[in-house]
Structures are given as C-alpha cells and as structure tokens.
Amino acid sequence: MSKILIVAEHLDGTLNPATARCVTAATRIGGEIHIAVLAADPANVAAQAARIAGVAKVITVARAENAHALAAVLAPQVAALAAGYSHVLLPSTTFGRDLAPCVAALLGVAQVSDLMAVDGPHAFKRPIYAGNAILSVTAPADRTVVATVRPASWPAAGNGGNAPIEAASLDVALPTHTRFRGLSTGKSDRPDLQSAGKVVSGGRGVGSAENFELIYRLADKLGAAVGASRAAVDAGYVPNDMQVGQTGKIIAPELYIAIGISGAIQHLTGIKDAGTIVAINKDADAPIFEIADIGLVGDLFQIVPELEKALG
Known part of the structure; x- marks a missing residue:
C-alpha cells in the first residue's frame, strides 16, 4: 500500500x-496520507x-530556520x-516548483511535474506543449515518487478530518x-488569484494602468480576484504576480x-480548466472567442461600465 507525504504550503500561519x-x-493514488508542516x-x-x-496524520517540524520557505533549507528536511x-x-x-526539484x-529520483490525473500508483498524466498534449508518465515502482500536483486539475478536499498531530525531530x-x-507582496482585500472562484482579467486592450481601474471596479462588484495577461504585465499596467497563463x-x-485579452495559447493554458469563460473584445476573430462560453464583441470601455451598472 502507498504511503504518501504531502508538504504543506503556508504563509503567515495560513494553509x-x-x-x-x-x-x-x-486519495486517487490510494494509501495512507500524511501532511508535513515545516515552520x-x-x-x-x-x-x-x-x-x-x-x-491520517500531520507531522510538524519546528525550527527557527523554517520561518521562511527557502527551498535550500527545507529540502534536506x-x-x-x-x-x-x-x-x-x-x-x-x-x-x-521551487522545492520539489531540490527534494x-x-x-x-526524477521529478514528475504538474500531475493532472492518476492512472495507477506509479502511472500519471501531465500536460505538455502548453496543455495541447497530455503525456502519460510511469515512475519506477522501486523508488520514491516526487511529484508536483497541478492545483487547477483537482478540487480541494473538504474539511471534517481530525488527524493526530505528531512532532518530528530531525x-x-x-x-x-x-x-x-x-518578501514583497501586493496588499489587496480581493480574493487570492489562485484560489478564487471568480476572476476578472485585463489584457493589452485595456490600454493603460489607469484604465485598469475598470477591471478593479468590476471585480469588486463581483467579489472577484483580478488577473492579467502577460501583455498587460509586460506593458507595465499591473505587477507580474497578477499574470495568468503558462508563465504565470x-x-x-x-x-x-477576460477583458481586452486576445487569447494567446500561453494565456489559454492558464484558464482552460475554468468553469465558465466570458470574453469581451472588439476583435471578433480573437482566439479567446474559440474557447469562451459567452462572448461579447465590442468596445470594452462601453461594455464594462454598462455591465458594472447592471450589477448595481
């Protein structure tokens, strides 16, 4: 039977x-599941x-050196x-992605990256070529499997557990x-981009950092997180921690x-697992419309204020 150790990610006391x-x-792999918390x-x-x-169990490693998540420090532990x-x-x-290769x-052992499906205890699927192809990977059964799990491919396990907590001394x-x-992070009252249920993103078509206020106001009306395309980040409209896509x-x-986003394949890779995709773009031939569930062709500077007004 498999015995699985998950390394917890946390910041400021929050998992x-x-x-x-x-x-x-x-749980898809099967076996006993433990979580390690290093802090x-x-x-x-x-x-x-x-x-x-x-x-089944939570293992804690308390060391002053674990106050910050440095891969070089955490990996030996x-x-x-x-x-x-x-x-x-x-x-x-x-x-x-920082810690797993070091471990x-x-x-x-060779790392298995972006695990998106489990075919067996040592057989997995992962995306390649910006998600346009799925690769089947078989890891050696006699070696420890070190893998990163693609969060967008898996729902979060619910609460209701009551696992014992055990301190480990290494x-x-x-x-x-x-x-x-x-550590420098943007301060925001909006939901976290990677875990939010609703996201409003702006692209090059928004035109400027000042115009991004349209995106922020709509997101606030919806209680949504705010994202951006790489083009918007490269243009300096928003910081790179808001980038959605293959390199974000x-x-x-x-x-x-998606507002004012043309839909380059690198961006689509980051959103293909979204439930409902709405695209607003003045270019009717923009690639984003090929995957959008709802598409609005028109001037975002007219459509977005009207949408915001309709939301009350």
Whole structure:
C-alpha cells in the first residue's frame, strides 16, 4: 500500500488551499496520507491541515530556520522525512516548483511535474506543449515518487478530518549559503488569484494602468480576484504576480472574465480548466472567442461600465 507525504504550503500561519488539492490527488493514488508542516511555529497551520478529510496524520517540524520557505533549507528536511514514504507530493505553485526539484535531487529520483490525473500508483498524466498534449508518465515502482500536483486539475478536499498531530525531530544539517532577505507582496482585500472562484482579467486592450481601474471596479462588484495577461504585465499596467497563463498562474475559477485579452495559447493554458469563460473584445476573430462560453464583441470601455451598472 502507498504511503504518501504531502508538504504543506503556508504563509503567515495560513494553509494554502493548494495543499487540500494535493490531498485529493493523493486519495486517487490510494494509501495512507500524511501532511508535513515545516515552520518556526507550525501549530496553527498543523491544526488547519489536521481538519482536511482523508489525512491520517500531520507531522510538524519546528525550527527557527523554517520561518521562511527557502527551498535550500527545507529540502534536506523533507528528504529526511521522506524515508519510508512511497510518494512525496507538493503543489505545482511557486513554492512547490521551487522545492520539489531540490527534494528529488537529494533523493536521486526524477521529478514528475504538474500531475493532472492518476492512472495507477506509479502511472500519471501531465500536460505538455502548453496543455495541447497530455503525456502519460510511469515512475519506477522501486523508488520514491516526487511529484508536483497541478492545483487547477483537482478540487480541494473538504474539511471534517481530525488527524493526530505528531512532532518530528530531525538531525539534519542545514546549508548556510542561502538566506532570507525579504518578501514583497501586493496588499489587496480581493480574493487570492489562485484560489478564487471568480476572476476578472485585463489584457493589452485595456490600454493603460489607469484604465485598469475598470477591471478593479468590476471585480469588486463581483467579489472577484483580478488577473492579467502577460501583455498587460509586460506593458507595465499591473505587477507580474497578477499574470495568468503558462508563465504565470494556472487557475480554475468557476467564472473567468477576460477583458481586452486576445487569447494567446500561453494565456489559454492558464484558464482552460475554468468553469465558465466570458470574453469581451472588439476583435471578433480573437482566439479567446474559440474557447469562451459567452462572448461579447465590442468596445470594452462601453461594455464594462454598462455591465458594472447592471450589477448595481
């Protein structure tokens, strides 16, 4: 039977929802599921992880060095924890993409990236070529599987669990060549882009950073997160942590509204798992309309204010 270790992603004492999506993927693999929480003070995050349905145990590693999620510091500890586990799973977020390769290298195995489907304990599917093809991957059955889980492909496991929490003490030497200097994040009262149920995104067609106020106002009316295409980010309209697409965030909201976005394949890769896609663009031949469930052809500077007014 498989024994699966999920490395929890968290920030400021809050568990990232991507961790619960990893639990769903782990249940498809089958076996006993444990979550590892590495932090300076893991108690609050561990309590949240213990409530996820399907989790058999939460393991905490409390060290002052774990106050910040540095891959070079966390990887030796995760590799040590991995002893006895058949699988080590991490979310395919910035955190997981940074940490998983380091863990795989320490364990001497090849990483499986962006796991989107499970065919068996060691057989998986993952997207390639910007999601235009699906690759079947078989990992060696006699080695630990280190994989990142594509959050957009899996629903989050629900609450209702009551897993025991166990503290682990690791005698692991940590490297000193990497140190934390600072973390800069945009402050916003809007929902988190990667976990939001509704997202409004703007593209090059919005025209300027000032015009992005249209996008923000509509998002606030809907209680939605705000995203952007790479073209809008490159043009300096918004910061790059709002970028949606192959080189940005892969998301799967219930509602995605693309405003002034033409729909390059790299952007479509980031939204193809969305429930309902609404596109507003003045170019009737824009590629975004090929995948949109609802398309509005017209001037966004007229349509968006009218839509905002209709929402009251």
